[in-house]
Amino acid sequence: MAVYVVGDFLRETRLRKGYTQEEVSYGICTPASLSRIENGAQKPGRLILEKLFERLGTENNLFNSFVSREEMELYIEIQTLIRNVTDEDIEKIEEQINVVEKLVKNTSELEHQCLFWAKGKLAAQKDSNNYEAMNWLMRAIRITLPDFNGKTPLRNHLLTFDEITIINSIAVRYAENGELLVAIQLDMWLKEYMESKIVDAKIKTTKYPMILYNLSCWFEDEQCYKEELKMADQGIEFCVKYGNLAAFPRLVLNKGVALTKLGDNVSARKYLHQAITIFDAMQKDNTVQHIIAWCKDNCNFEI
Template identity: 70%
Template sequence: MAVYVVGDFLRETRLRKGYTQEEVSYGICTPASLSRIENGAQKPGRLILEKLFERLGTENNLFNSFVSREDMELYSAIQELIRNITDDDVAKIEAQIEVVEKLSTNASELEHQCLYFAKGELERQREKNDEKAMKMYMKAIRITLPDFDGKNPLRNNLLTFDEIMIINAIAILHANGDDIMTAIKLDTWLKEYMEEKVVDGKMKTAKYPMILYNLSYWLGEESCHKEALKYAEQGVEFCIKYGNLAFFPILLFNKGGALAEIGEVERARKYLHQSITIFEAMERPDLIQIAVEWCRIHYLIEF
């Protein structure tokens, strides 16, 4: 059985996938630094190592980088902040921002990316200020993707999971601002990227259904109901296969809504009822009320 050190594994994975050092390291570290890491001449920090693995379309499940206690505390605090963002927990996001800021006084810009993203989430969710949120998202994404203009995909660039999350958040702001086509363009890019370049893992399981949900919803808003149905069905199948329960019922609801829009009312009723039943099992009366009212007003279906 072959024994690998992290540099060997990074280099062999990069070469097997046909990526250059410039593509993998862009915005994370210099190509020269990646070369030294691959050759064993430089020990990468934990966050840099994680982001390099993500650019290679995988997760760092094999290697740990031995770092100082301070670096480990900052890394752990950033991971907790990412979980808070994923959970949409505004109170915890705000509290964790303070923790990360105290630990990141001497940190690099890469460590600040998640911090800026979190501040953008606060502006969007708590302050309802999409303009300030967009400024924070763009400040975050341009740390590693300086050429991104917020509207046009960079299809030649490799992406980390943080970059995918931030770009998706930017797409949501475009949709909220009545620029749904730009939102669709950005999330279509992310969808195709994850299908082509990201190996199945816990991050793909968490993020890919979210993008399919957004696309099915936005396409429905644009009256592209057959396309919306296709993405909703794809999302439902993915959730069943990989066990994403968070997005399963809302994708079911989108599937039912798309079916109702194209006139397949009985099939629509089946999936809409399933989604509401799951909301009941999840003890989410807020979602039940929204779903029931939506069905009554938009599809003339009573539950």
């Protein structure tokens, strides 16, 4: 049985996928550094190793990188910050930003990417300040994608999972600002990228359905109801297959809305009723009442 070291695995995976050292290392480390890592002459740090694996479309599940106590502490605090942002707990986000900010003072710029992303999310959630939020998000993405202008997809570039998250956040900011076509263009780029490049189902499960949900919402706003229905259908199929319960009821709701707009009230009633049932089970009473009111105001039927 073959025995792999991390450099061998990186090199063989990269070559099997047909990527150059420049493509994989861009914005993370120099191609020369990647060459030394692949040849076993340089031991990569935790974050660099993690992002190199992500550019190859997978997680660093096979290799443990020995890290210092300081690196482990920073990793734990960043994970806490990500959870706080996901929970939209503004007070905890602010507290955790202060914790992480102190820990990254003497680290590489790469370690600041998640911090800047969190600051952008905080500016949007707390102050509804799209301008400040976009500035932080662009600072975050340009750490590893310095030539990204915020609007034009870089279709020849490989992406890390953090880059996908940040670009999606940028797309959301454009949508909030009424620039829906830019938002759609960015998330369609991410959708196509994840379909063709990302092989790790666990990581794909956390991001891909929300991108499809965003697209379904934005296509609805653009009155492109067939496209809305297509995105919702793809998202529902993926959620059922991989068990993403967070996005599933939202996608079911959007499918019902799209069917209503397309005049298929029989099918629409079925999916809207399913959405209400799921949200009711989740104790999302406000959402349930919102759906009921929407049906009353916009459909020829009540639920």
